[in-house]
Amino acid sequence: MNLGMVFEFAASRYPDKTALVQDSTRYTFSQLNEEVNRLASSLQKLGVEKRDRVMVLLKNRVETVCLFWAIQKLGAIFTPINLRLSPENTQYCIDDAEPKIVVYEGISRRSVMTAKFHQRPVFIGLENDQGDLTYRELVGRGTTCFESTACNDEDIAVMLYTSGTTGYPKGVPRSHKNEYASTIAHIVQNHYEPLESTLGVMPLYHTMGVRSLLAMCILNGKYVLSTDFDARTALTLLAREKISCLYMIPTMYHELLNDPSFSEFDLTALRKIGYAGAPMTEALTRKCFQMLNPQHFVNHYGSTEIYTFTTCSTLDKKPGCAGKPGIHQQIRVVEADPNGGSSPEDRVPAGQVGEVIVHAGSIEAFKGYWNRPDATRKAIRHNWYFTGDLGFLDEDGDLYIVGRIDEMVISAGENISPMEIEDVLVSHPKVMEAVVLGEEDERWGQIVAAYIVPKDSTITVRELDQFCKQHQKLSNFKRPRKYVFIKEIPKSPSGKILRRELRNENFTKIDF
Known part of the structure; x- marks a missing residue:
């Protein structure tokens, strides 16, 4: 085919x-x-x-x-x-x-x-x-x-x-x-039906964009193009074309739901929503449920190399969960080794953080990078694709992603996941977005540094520190020791945070 x-x-x-x-x-x-x-x-x-x-x-x-x-x-x-x-x-x-x-x-x-x-x-x-x-x-x-x-x-x-x-x-x-199998998986995982319609807002140089286009073709659905993402334009198209399903990155949902004109549009035709490309906070997940009232809401965890890893459609009970393997997939969580020394047999027990790996024999999986045998050898070992993502399996066998191997903060010998702290910070009513990095420190090796996009200019470092100290989900040794207020978080077009720009101080600080 x-x-x-x-x-x-x-x-x-x-x-x-x-x-x-x-x-x-x-x-x-x-x-x-x-x-x-x-x-x-x-x-x-x-x-x-x-x-x-x-x-x-x-x-x-x-x-x-x-x-x-x-x-x-x-x-x-x-x-x-x-x-x-x-x-x-x-x-x-x-x-x-x-x-x-x-x-x-x-x-x-x-x-x-x-x-x-x-x-x-x-x-x-x-x-x-x-x-x-x-x-x-x-x-x-x-x-x-x-x-x-x-x-x-x-x-x-x-x-x-x-x-x-x-x-x-x-x-x-x-x-x-690869493309056909990935699209069939996408249709099944998102509960799509014949003659659906979607907003073609994810770029066609991105796997999410290609997947939306192919899904609408197979289902004889309507693909509504949006050359540039703008929340007001997206809302207009969703209402005018009575679009039934949506597949975007979390940043786009955030902009859509926070547009001042949101309530002016009739989105009752929109029944199925999904996201991928980046983590979605618990607060934004709840907002999607409240404001869009979807019949089906799925978190899709995957990559360009192997489209699907896992999916979760019980986000009302487990917000942020990546879920169980897709219909063509087998996954494992193994000991994390940034130097590539771990093997598929080095599994870690439930609840322990390790590197997520996916079987490379999947019908959705690529065979190797173009002109890059070195990169292929590093990524695919023993017929398993090493994602570089850190995660753990809960008691139900559901996967949670907690960050990247190269983003893990190691402070006083403790491994700290930035994502865990970011989820706490964005739950503060005066915080719009947050990114956590490890910064070199002579005493601790690294300290946790938090970069904050404020929602309210009255926010203070003291207030945030107290909030983190008292938060039941955050151990005291994990709380940030440094806060920087910034205008916006640098991101790629696919919504991935460009942490190197924060490290290189390529951003605008805010002084209150």
Whole structure:
């Protein structure tokens, strides 16, 4: 089963159902298939063949979706790049992928035009007079007939680049089988049904964005595009299009629920919500239940490399819980060794924190990084994928994630999880967000430092320290010994906290 066939099956099943919406533009499955075919025929005339990389530097828009499906029909590899990558990281991805075609828009033009290429690709722009050809010229010159490319399910369909919060991004090649299996798991785990609808707000260079697009295709659902996330726009689209399911990062839910105009919108059609990409606080979890009243609410824990690790849909009873393994998965919690010395047999007992590992034989699992055998050997050992995440299993066998191996604070010989302290801090009524780091200390080795985004400017260090001392969930040795008030927490587009920017003091402090 390849993704090009998946799309064609959907188009033949319900040709007149709405497939794609952007602003006032609406495509049925039949109309979308026609544009995809025209695009595929033009790309084929430009020499795009099986396994060629087509690099896409676009926001979520009609053109991105059409390119995705056209590339699948040709057996080429959809290679989307984060528009916000630094010029250095963009150049790295270009060198690594060696694309035959590069598609860009105004916001990404400079990154493309200043990059160096070993072999010049064909440049395709969105705007007039940009690139060798424009997207519209490609569609206009294409025909609805082209020579289809035979693909098997082990061929690579997509190559996503990891966010690269440390070091260079790594290319993660994903086969048609990986993507299809991951999407079926996504549908099952989120309780999706035929003819659902969703907001396409997660970028299509991110595994969550690709999963939403594929899920709507398989279910003949409606995929409503949002080129940039803005809470007011998202609320407008959710209400206008009567969207039934939502899959976003916690930051987006936070902005959505805290928008002053939230109560003005009718969101009764929204029945199923899910999140991934970052932890969600207990307070935000409760707020999602109270304000969105979902029939189904799931925390999805996974990665680009292996889509699903675990899921939890009992967040009303266990907020923040990552739950049990997905339908294709086997997980273990083993002794944590930052130097990579632990093995799959080094299991830790329930309740003890260790590194989460996932079996790499899963149908959802990639086979290794693109051009990075060194990184592959480090990540996959004894046919298990070592996530670098720290967690523990409770008495029910449910997984909780408590941080990353490289983020653990070790103070006076005690291992301290930043996430545990962050959950306490954000429960204070005057705290909007909090991030905890370990900072070097001559006496203790490290001390706990808390970076706080205040909700109320009257907040004081003394007040927070007293709050932590009295909090029943926080041992005294874990409480922060340093507080820094900041304007905002630096994050990647996928919602991951960029701790290195806090360490490098790349942020705005607030003095009260």
